[in-house]
Amino acid sequence: MAKNNENRIILPEPTIRRLPWYLSYVRMLDRMGVEYVSSTQISKELNVQSSQIAKDLSFLNIRGKTRIGYEVSSLVHELADFLGFNQHHDAVVIGTGSLGTALMQDHGLEHYGLNIVAGFDVRDEVIGKQLGGVPVYDIAHLAAWQREHGVSIAILTVPVERAQQTADLAIASGMTALWNFTPYRIKAPEHVVIANTSIYAHLAIIYNRMQGQTS
Amino acid sequence: MAKNNENRIILPEPTIRRLPWYLSYVRMLDRMGVEYVSSTQISKELNVQSSQIAKDLSFLNIRGKTRIGYEVSSLVHELADFLGFNQHHDAVVIGTGSLGTALMQDHGLEHYGLNIVAGFDVRDEVIGKQLGGVPVYDIAHLAAWQREHGVSIAILTVPVERAQQTADLAIASGMTALWNFTPYRIKAPEHVVIANTSIYAHLAIIYNRMQGQTS
Numbered sequence: 001m002a003k004n005n006e007n008r009i010i011l012p013e014p015t016i017r018r019l020p021w022y023l024s025y026v027r028m029l030d031r032m033g034v035e036y037v038s039s040t041q042i043s044k045e046l047n048v049q050s051s052q053i054a055k056d057l058s059f060l061n062i063r064g065k066t067r068i069g070y071e072v073s074s075l076v077h078e079l080a081d082f083l084g085f086n087q088h089h090d091a092v093v094i095g096t097g098s099l100g101t102a103l104m105q106d107h108g109l110e111h112y113g114l115n116i117v118a119g120f121d122v123r124d125e126v127i128g129k130q131l132g133g134v135p136v137y138d139i140a141h142l143a144a145w146q147r148e149h150g151v152s153i154a155i156l157t158v159p160v161e162r163a164q165q166t167a168d169l170a171i172a173s174g175m176t177a178l179w180n181f182t183p184y185r186i187k188a189p190e191h192v193v194i195a196n197t198s199i200y201a202h203l204a205i206i207y208n209r210m211q212g213q214t215s
Numbered sequence: 216m217a218k219n220n221e222n223r224i225i226l227p228e229p230t231i232r233r234l235p236w237y238l239s240y241v242r243m244l245d246r247m248g249v250e251y252v253s254s255t256q257i258s259k260e261l262n263v264q265s266s267q268i269a270k271d272l273s274f275l276n277i278r279g280k281t282r283i284g285y286e287v288s289s290l291v292h293e294l295a296d297f298l299g300f301n302q303h304h305d306a307v308v309i310g311t312g313s314l315g316t317a318l319m320q321d322h323g324l325e326h327y328g329l330n331i332v333a334g335f336d337v338r339d340e341v342i343g344k345q346l347g348g349v350p351v352y353d354i355a356h357l358a359a360w361q362r363e364h365g366v367s368i369a370i371l372t373v374p375v376e377r378a379q380q381t382a383d384l385a386i387a388s389g390m391t392a393l394w395n396f397t398p399y400r401i402k403a404p405e406h407v408v409i410a411n412t413s414i415y416a417h418l419a420i421i422y423n424r425m426q427g428q429t430s
Contacts, residue, residue, distance in 0.1 A: 016423055020416045024375045024398040031376065046400040084422030085415075102317030112415045113422070153421065160239045161246065177421050183239040185261040193424040195417045200300075200327045201235045202410045206368065206392050207299030207328070208231055209408040 015056045016083075021046050022053065023079040030072050038069035085113045090151045091179070093119045094166055095158030096126050096136050099181055103155060105132035117151060139166075143173035153177045160184050230271045231298075236261050237268070238294040245287050253284035300328045305366045306394070308334045309381055310373030311341050311351050314396055318370060320347035332366060354381075358388035368392045375399050 011019075025045055029037055039057075043050035054064070057075075060082050064070045080086050093100045096119040103109065104116050119136040121127060127138045137145060154175040158166045163184035170178060177193040180186050183200050226234075240260055244252055254272075258265035269279070272290075275297050279285045295301050308315045311334040318324065319331050334351040336342060342353045352360060369390040373381045378399035385393060392408040395401050398415050 010426070011423060013420060016420050017413070017416050020398045020413060020419055021400050025400075028376045047402065048400075083419040084426075085419070087422075089422065097323070098321040099317075099323050102314075102321050106313040106317050108312070108314050108415075109418075112418050114418055152425065161243045177425050179417065179421060183235045185236050185240075185263075187262065193421055195421045195424075197412070197414055197417050198232070198235060199412055200323075201232050202394065202412050203324075203327050203329055204235055204298040204300070205228060205231050206394060206408055206410045207302075207304060208226060209410075210367065210392050211225070211299075 011059055015059060018048060018052075018056055019079055019083055021048070022056070023076065023083065023085075026070075026072050026075045026079065030076050034072050036069045037072055037075070039064060041069070085111070087113050088115055089113050089153060090115050090117045090149070091153035091155055092117065092142075092151055092175075093134075093155045093157060094121075094139065094142075094170060095156060095162070096121045096123075096131055097157060097159070100155070100157035101131050103157065103181075104134045114153075116155070117149070118145065120145075139169070142169065146174040151175075153179065155179045155181065156186075157181045226274055230274060233263060233267075233271055234294055234298055236263070237271070238291065238298065238300075241285075241287050241290045241294065245291050249287050251284045252287055252290070254279060256284070300326070302328050303330055304328050304368060305330050305332045305364070306368035306370055307332065307357075307360075307366055307390075308349075308370045308372060309336075309354065309357070309385060310371065310377070311336045311338075311346055312372060312374070315370070315372035316346050318372065318396075319349045329368075331370070332364070333360065335360075354384070357384065361389045366390070368394065370394045370396065371401075372396045 022042060025042060026037060039050040039053040042053050060078060062075065062078055091114055093104055093116055100119065104119055116134055119131055119134055120139045120142050121136055122139050126136045129136050152175055154170040156163060156166060156178055160182045163182040163186055167178055167186045167188060171188060171192055178186065178188065180194060180196045183198045186194055188194055237257060240257060241252060254265040254268040257268050275293060277290065277293055306329055308319055308331055315334065319334055331349055334346055334349055335354040335357050336351055337354050341351045344351050367390055369385040371378060371381060371393055375397045378397040378401055382393055382401045382403060386403060386407055391406065393401065393403065395409060395411045398413045401409055403409055
């Protein structure tokens with residue numbers, strides 16, 4: 001576990017991927033009025049080894065009590081806090097095609113702390129319009145806009161052949177985190193955070209695994 | 216590599232995840248009129264070791280020629296074919312909230328072989344309507360609808376607290392592949408294909424990595 005100052009903990013990616021599972025489960029328990037949960041119970045429900053759960057949570061300095069387990073409501077709070085879902089993070093969408101527009105209209109993201117405050121595009125027919133209540137600007141104004149608003153997160157939903165050049169432009173404009181929805185492997189300087197959400201790769205996995213079923 | 220009959224190859228998941236990267240890159244080269252590409256060139260562009268690329272492609276019986284490399288247009292064709300992007304796969308969306316509707320309107324999925332042919336929901340205000348040109352039905356009719364239409368892929372975009380019960384219903388209705396967009400870890404019988412696309416987990420990774428930047 002890397003620690004870059006007293007409060008901030010950089011966790012291994014597999015742990016960060018599991019934490020939202022724990023959160024969604026304990027949130028459900030919390031809504032049902034359950035007060036305590038054991039790692040064994042979480043383990044059974046989520047199919048993760050209970051020693052792994054205890055280890056993951058200990059990274060956050062969360063420890064269960066013997067025989068009682070974890071207090072559900074404080075677990076919800078600490079997980080959501082740690083994951084950053086309780087804070088507001090502004091972001092822009094670059095590429096307001098069907099997927100970009102979909103994300104601008106998906107209010108689910110707000111529940112996870114993400115506010116999409118602007119869209120950027122090259123197409124005259126969308127520039128100056130609003131999509132899902134969010135204004136769309138000319139990509140040529142990205143750098144000036146970023147200087148004024150200081151937003152760091154860019155969601156990339158451009159056509160795949162524009163992925164790298166758009167990423168370069170976003171980084172040159174001051175964006176330090178790119179959420180890449182294109183299937184392209186973007187190259188970026190070390191200091192830039194890149195998260196790849198290639199939903200089409202998951203489709204390939206589904207198709208491939210289904211072949212196993214039918215034969 | 217598991218082989219379940221002569222034509223069908225079940226690849227390791229990391230390989231399947233890389234294949235769409237290769238595809239999007241070589242598609243771009245193809246559009247640019249490039250005829251041949253070496254694994255070294257793909258390696259440099261995508262930041263994957265060239266020995267790994269050669270190994271991944273050899274699973275598909277694709278082999279480059281010495282000094283010349285891979286023929287771009289046939290590589291495009293064979294990758295898209297193998298990944299199932301050239302075939303039509305029908306799917307339903309269960310849960311036509313903001314994310315579900317967004318997917319129904321995202322025509323990008325069609326380019327990857329996925330046709331969303333129906334939506335299902337519990338809410339009276341959407342049942343009987345069309346979203347993105349796709350009809351929405353009462354979830355109570357899922358089993359009957361499935362028997363008639365034989366669709367196997369269900370996209371789960373229900374609220375997280377309904378994830379497991381909806382998955383159970385989909386499986387009982389004859390769906391054999393679930394594309395789970397909820398952050399919930401669904402439990403399912405061995406024969407059911409589950410692909411988890413937890414976009415919110417990726418948000419947690421972005422937030423966590425950005426903490427590393429700013430301190």
